[in-house]
Amino acid sequence: MQFKEIVGQAATKQRLLNSVAENRVSHAQLFLGPEGSGSLALAVAYAQYLSCEDKQPDDSCGVCSSCRKYNKLMHPDLHFSYPFFAKHKDDTALTFIEQWREAFGANPYLNLDAWRGYLDAENKQANINIAECHQIIKKLSFKPFESAYKILILWLPEYLDKEGNALLKIIEEPQPNTLFILVAQNQDQILNTILSRTQLIKIPCLHSAEVKEYLIDQHHQTEDAAGEIAYLTNGNLTEALTMLQQDTKSYHELFVQWLRLCFSNKGLEVLTFVDSFAKMGRENQKNFLRYGISFIRECCLLMAGAGNLVHLPAKELETAQKMTNVLDINKAQYISTELEKAHYHVERNANPKILFLDVSLQIIKILNLKTIPSGSQYIPS
The missing domain is CATH 1.20.272 (Zinc Finger, Delta Prime; domain 3)
Known part of the structure; x- marks a missing residue:
């Protein structure tokens, strides 16, 4: 995922690029933005840029060995954690990694409802369980394998219950060159103990004009149709893409x-x-x-x-x-x-x-x- 593939968010992109250029990369960051703003896509593009072997001034190169692996979400130093619907108490995010790659590849602006569609959710509640917390600690206890950084992207930390306190030590004192990027929608639902240990990066909702332009250019909508969808979804690109279907x-x-x-x-x-x-x-x-x-x-x-x-x-x-x-x-x-x-x-x-x-x-x-x-x-x- 490259920055250029993400709709809008020019100011946030520049802030992330500057943090790398000025060597001010915080080890724990919270990307906080409403649904459809592109927070998850920005996190992946940022991680790809950090690991890129031939960084450009405004984006990753997209063609080096690291970028090619990132495009498939298969880089050995890239890890994901996300809510899932556990069938067994020892299920972790790794159990559903293939479904995750498919879901993100189909729509980097996915929400929990779209993610549910890739899983056998039945009537279960989504959460990030204690087994997943232990798996995160295990994965991040090793040094980076290929890149300068080992990166964990944790999507929707709101679904971490009190078990999330197990992560406090590794978030506060991680291994060298280990980064946590939390991608959230609701700050009030995140454990305060985790929130206080992260650098907050607020991501605004998209402008309706940006959504409209994207629908016209990338999905060949008429100006009237794109304008109506953009107006109706109020900057939520996830909802706009759903409406197209x-x-x-x-x-x-x-x-x-x-x-x-x-x-x-x-x-x-x-x-x-x-x-x-x-x-x-x-x-x-x-x-x-x-x-x-x-x-x-x-x-x-x-x-x-x-x-x-x-x-x-x-x-x-x-x-x-x-x-x-x-x-x-x-x-x-x-x-x-x-x-x-x-x-x-x-x-x-x-x-x-x-x-x-x-x-x-x-x-x-x-x-x-x-x-x-x-x-x-x-x-x-």
Whole structure:
């Protein structure tokens, strides 16, 4: 994995390059970034750069013996640890290394749900067990075999329970030229004893424009399709790649059509539309509702006079401006709340036909009958 293959994150890449050039490589680093930001890919690219035999000013060479082994995740001085679904108490990350290489090779922006798909997870909980902690200590007790550094990349240390305290000594006093790179999403869920022993590197979420450009250049999406996905996923490239595999119908057109039917109170047509929602599949239903929540939020910004903060494609912005003629803050807030509740229930396998019919009736009440439940009104400060 080379830096040039990673979307965006120019400032973080430069910081990592500078740490090597200035010989300021910390032995324990925590790459902290939200899902879809590329934290794991950055960790692998950084490790590859450290081990590269012909470093370039801005990237690893990609062709030396070390880089070729890194490309296959098979370098003898590169080790991985990650959550897994143990079948036996002595299972370790090494038990699932082939699946790990396949998963990362297919998508360096993978999340736990995608990783679960490569394993026989059944109903087990993912964790990093004590056997894995002992295996890490064993692997890192030896000197580097080929490269200047022996590197362990530990993905999602949030899944280290109290057993992670077994790693404290080797993290604090590792063998010479041994590096720990922890890749996390939630700082609050990491053991404080581990957190205090690492150098924090914060990785921001991607800009929607970067995701859009990537989808157009690498996945041949149209500008409108890429823009909608980028807007909907809010900088989460993992989620954007997942959406590419789903039905590509325009959520904007569907959402606006739904609101129009509710506004005109066309009962039979609303029922027909609800039937189509029920057949969309759970992930598409969630994405549709997520789009609606985001779109209504942008409408609220327009109504609040904060149009400079609105980030919508031209076509959708035009629609949002028209909608402000029939919406006010109170109505928008109520609709957004109903959509959020619906998203919650879809995640918990509610009957989609009943759910979307109920939401439709609630929106009809607010748009057509102008009824807002008590306590839902927005009161300006």
